[in-house]
Amino acid sequence: MPSVVDLPAQRYVAERATLGIAEFPRIADRLPPLIGTLAGQGIALAGAPFFRYRVIHPGTRFTVEAGVPIAGDFAPAEPAFADELPAGKYVLDTYVGAPDGLAAATASVLAWGAEQGVTWDRTEGPDGEEWGCRLEVLRTNPLEVPDPAQWVTDLLFRLAD
Numbered sequence: 001m002p003s004v005v006d007l008p009a010q011r012y013v014a015e016r017a018t019l020g021i022a023e024f025p026r027i028a029d030r031l032p033p034l035i036g037t038l039a040g041q042g043i044a045l046a047g048a049p050f051f052r053y054r055v056i057h058p059g060t061r062f063t064v065e066a067g068v069p070i071a072g073d074f075a076p077a078e079p080a081f082a083d084e085l086p087a088g089k090y091v092l093d094t095y096v097g098a099p100d101g102l103a104a105a106t107a108s109v110l111a112w113g114a115e116q117g118v119t120w121d122r123t124e125g126p127d128g129e130e131w132g133c134r135l136e137v138l139r140t141n142p143l144e145v146p147d148p149a150q151w152v153t154d155l156l157f158r159l160a161d
Contacts, residue, residue, distance in 0.1 A: 002093040002112050004159070009087040010046065013038060013076050014067030021060050027051070030066045031138075034080060044071040050137040052085070057128040086133050089159045091118065094139075098148035102136060102155075109155055121158040133158035 013034060017027045031049045038045065047069035055063040067083075074082055091113060095105040113120060121132030139152040 002091045002109055005090055005092045005156075007085070007087060007090050007156070010069050010085040011071075011073065011082065012050075012067040012069045012085060013043075013074060013080055013082050014052065014065040015080050016054070016063065016065045018055075018057070018061060018063040024064075027064055027066045031068065034066065034068050034076075037076065037080070038068060038070060038074070041074065043074045045069060046071040048137050048139050050135045053131055053134040053136075055125065055128050055130050063127075085135070086121075086158065088121070088133070088161065090133070090156045091159065093155045095153045095155060096150065098151065099153075102153065105153075106155060109157060113157070119160040121160045131158075132160075 015027065015030045015034065017023075019026060028051075035045070035049065045068060049066070049068050052065040052067055053062055054065065057063070065083075069085075070082075076082060091109060093105065093109045093112075095102060097105075122134075123130050133156070135154070135156040137154040137156060139154060140150065142148075142151070145151060
């Protein structure tokens with residue numbers, strides 16, 4: 001069952017792409033090099049890596065960031081960039097399973113929100129739904145837990161102020 005949590009602002013480093021579901025590995029594969037770059041520069045990680053969905057385009061395309069929370073400031077080389085996740089109230093739901101079940105888990109959270117009458121931090125833009133902050137936080141390291149059926153992902157959707 002989803003719950004509402006308060007989260008502080010969080011600095012992060014990420015790369016961004018606009019792609020379809022079949023192309024998702026192209027952005028997901030950017031996480032290990034980002035983490036390696038940060039470790040090589042002595043930058044402390046401040047949490048689990050995540051995907052931040054910026055725009056849900058019509059059809060099955062989206063603009064998404066592969067990001068890593070950091071402690072402090074860091075100016076990465078392009079195409080990486082630094083940004084900040086906004087503070088606020090978020091709906092949190094935890095999904096356990098392979099990535100191919102995330103779409104259904106997300107639909108369930110959105111349906112729950114509709115039933116509860118929540119207002120999401122999203123607007124309709126010229127390219128689709130623009131989200132203030134919609135995250136999939138990767139709580140499991142696939143190198144430590146190779147079975148995708150056991151992977152834990154937190155879904156976090158920011159509420160409108």
